[in-house]
Amino acid sequence: MEPVTVISDPLDPRLDDVRDLNSSDRRPDLPGGRGLVIAEGNLVVPRLISSRFPVRCVVGFPRRLAELVDAAAADPVVAAGLSGVPLYEVDRETLADVAGFDMHRGLVAAADRVPEPTVTEVLDGLDPGNRVIGVLEGVGDHENIGALFRNAAGLGVGAVLLGAGCADPLYRRVVRVSMGHVLRVPFAHMPGKTTTWQRGLSDLRDRGYRVVAMTPNTETTLEDAVRGAGRVAVMVGAEGPGLTEHAMRAADVRAKIPMAPGTDSLNVATSAAIGFYAATSPGAADAAQRPV
Amino acid sequence: MEPVTVISDPLDPRLDDVRDLNSSDRRPDLPGGRGLVIAEGNLVVPRLISSRFPVRCVVGFPRRLAELVDAAAADPVVAAGLSGVPLYEVDRETLADVAGFDMHRGLVAAADRVPEPTVTEVLDGLDPGNRVIGVLEGVGDHENIGALFRNAAGLGVGAVLLGAGCADPLYRRVVRVSMGHVLRVPFAHMPGKTTTWQRGLSDLRDRGYRVVAMTPNTETTLEDAVRGAGRVAVMVGAEGPGLTEHAMRAADVRAKIPMAPGTDSLNVATSAAIGFYAATSPGAADAAQRPV
Incomplete structure (x- = not known):
């Protein structure tokens, strides 16, 4: 697993995958736009990590990232999915600035879409x-x-x-x-x-x-x-x-x-x-x- | 059925039953407060009118009140429930001012609670x-x-x-x-x-x-x-x-x-x-x- 990187500047481009989550035109999960898959919270993020969608990054509060690292230690599928994935630690204000709203769950991940099966x-x-x-x-x-x-x-x-x-x-x-x-x-x-x-x-x-x-x-x-x-x-x-x-x-x-x-x-x-x-x-x- | 009364002043006390619907302390449907039953929209308001709860007033846009009058003409239970109930016609701005948000459905009714059966x-x-x-x-x-x-x-x-x-x-x-x-x-x-x-x-x-x-x-x-x-x-x-x-x-x-x-x-x-x-x-x- 990658070491956690602390980011305090909301404009840091490494956070672009989870930027403007509520924006009607810039949000990253629009199929016609960046087309990312976004998961939130410590129940759903591990499910994204265990899925077929390749995770690009995980952004979260210190405590939520620590819980995720614990979950990976307990589940080899989560651990494998997290391999090589950057983990960005942010505080509540920074995440709110980036996402565009107060994301109280404190954990969000972005993944690429994959071609849909027939x-x-x-x-x-x-x-x-x-x-x-x-x-x-x-x-x-x-x-x-x-x-x-x-x-x-x-x-x-x-x-x-x-x-x-x-x-x-x-x-x-x-x-x-x-x-x-x-x-x-x-x-x-x-x-x-x-x-x-x-x-x-x-x-x-x-x-x-x-x-x-x-x-x-x-x-x-x-x-x-x-x-x-x-x-x-x-x-x-x-x-x-x-x-x-x-x-x-x-x-x-x-x-x-x-x-x-x-x-x-x-x-x-x-x-x-x-x-x-x-x-x-x-x-x-x-x-x-x-x-x- | 009562004739429709047009009200254009949001402060008119006859609209108090549907005032501050989203307020956490003044909203009329709190059991500890005014304890009213509030119904919205042209599907649910007739159901309130047909129910055991005595309706105090109906407030709505002209078109929605006309639809309600039509519904009463087609359904004697609705007609009986509306008997003697004041109907207040308001425009969209007035209703938004009174309710505290843009009530796009354009029809709202208030009723008294009744003692709950055992x-x-x-x-x-x-x-x-x-x-x-x-x-x-x-x-x-x-x-x-x-x-x-x-x-x-x-x-x-x-x-x-x-x-x-x-x-x-x-x-x-x-x-x-x-x-x-x-x-x-x-x-x-x-x-x-x-x-x-x-x-x-x-x-x-x-x-x-x-x-x-x-x-x-x-x-x-x-x-x-x-x-x-x-x-x-x-x-x-x-x-x-x-x-x-x-x-x-x-x-x-x-x-x-x-x-x-x-x-x-x-x-x-x-x-x-x-x-x-x-x-x-x-x-x-x-x-x-x-x-x-």
């Missing part, structure tokens, strides 16, 4: 025991994408495929809300526009996934839709409009979460969590033991 | 067909409480009981995040301190509810815990610490959502949503048809 590569890389993946269309809200990746990771979802209209999953806010899991759960964008849903999903079907489109506008319940499926692709659309008719036509089955009359649909990340839960439950796999 | 009254008032209620302990975050009530309403949960350490469910932010459902789903606080969990929950058991404590620290899955239960009380604790041992000892069974290794627990409102979903699924009710 859908085929992501599916080829799945654990053979994987039974559930997620498919998103039009989920444009960063908090929803982040929560959805957190839920996917927790519920053992193997990968997430992104259709048209989804927000950038490597935006700083997504990384934070996902608790860093967007750096770990493999994802890929479906190629082209919505006109390719049919083709994009046929690859999933060839691999034995039942594609389940979540929508309130069907009589089939989620419980019935996943029963006996073995492998399931849970497909959700934007909060409000939901999945497009085009996407739903490309699915194998439409499924609803039974809702009380007079209520709103659930938040998209919550709907997806229920879909993931239902699809991963043993009852979804072993249809033979259950009467339909 | 747990017994809430349980007595449940629809006989109700099968699932929620029980919270230590859920101190307003967004989580709001999301939880939204999920409860959507998934047909009949009531929510609040144990020690829960945030005020009638705080403005809770009302908003719940999309107004906290005004509709009956709730009551369990009396006393945590030492009464045993007694508080025995009332539920007497009524045929199986009390299921959600925790990652058990081998029993949620699916197994709710199977054949008929009626279920889904009990969740604060994100992070979770339920206290005391609360869990008072439950009938502990249940986990199966989680992938190396991930964090789910958000408490998401965990509750999965618990509500599992408990309301037909599989939870008709055990006789299913092998265990």
Whole structure:
């Protein structure tokens, strides 16, 4: 591990990777700009360091950097990821000046993006025991994408495929809300526009996934839709409009979460969590033991 | 319905019910202060008007008030709730001055709190067909409480009981995040301190509810815990610490959502949503048809 370098000048160019984090045009995590991946806090930074994204630097308060060094001593994957990475020690005022706000967590890291795998590569890389993946269309809200990746990771979802209209999953806010899991759960964008849903999903079907489109506008319940499926692709659309008719036509089955009359649909990340839960439950796999 | 009164002076005392909405000490929704219930926007305001809380006034932009009048013409419950309620028309600048921020939704209503029913009254008032209620302990975050009530309403949960350490469910932010459902789903606080969990929950058991404590620290899955239960009380604790041992000892069974290794627990409102979903699924009710 590199020795820690103390920096007290907020204008020091070695801090440029974490500069203007809230700026709408200069922020480093814009895909069209510097395109960096930014992680914050002593829970998420080690997850970035353990991920496929090559870390460029870590900036933090003395105490937070010491905790990170301890974490590396306890975890060889973190230690390997930190090898050769510059560690910059700053005080709270300096970091606030650089980041553009008071970053009370006191630890931030920047990494380069890496070329995104193709859908085929992501599916080829799945654990053979994987039974559930997620498919998103039009989920444009960063908090929803982040929560959805957190839920996917927790519920053992193997990968997430992104259709048209989804927000950038490597935006700083997504990384934070996902608790860093967007750096770990493999994802890929479906190629082209919505006109390719049919083709994009046929690859999933060839691999034995039942594609389940979540929508309130069907009589089939989620419980019935996943029963006996073995492998399931849970497909959700934007909060409000939901999945497009085009996407739903490309699915194998439409499924609803039974809702009380007079209520709103659930938040998209919550709907997806229920879909993931239902699809991963043993009852979804072993249809033979259950009467339909 | 009252005629609309135009107000252009931000200091007009008739607007005091919606003044300083973001102030930490003067805001009108603090239980120790004026104790009002505040609803915002053309989705939630009609829900306040239709609720048990007596509305004191509605303040809004001309267009939003016109929409509300239309909603009342289409819904006799809204019309009845609006009877005798003053409607104050303001422009955007005036409302921003009064509320303390730019309230772009352009519609806000204030209502009086009403005495909270007891747990017994809430349980007595449940629809006989109700099968699932929620029980919270230590859920101190307003967004989580709001999301939880939204999920409860959507998934047909009949009531929510609040144990020690829960945030005020009638705080403005809770009302908003719940999309107004906290005004509709009956709730009551369990009396006393945590030492009464045993007694508080025995009332539920007497009524045929199986009390299921959600925790990652058990081998029993949620699916197994709710199977054949008929009626279920889904009990969740604060994100992070979770339920206290005391609360869990008072439950009938502990249940986990199966989680992938190396991930964090789910958000408490998401965990509750999965618990509500599992408990309301037909599989939870008709055990006789299913092998265990």
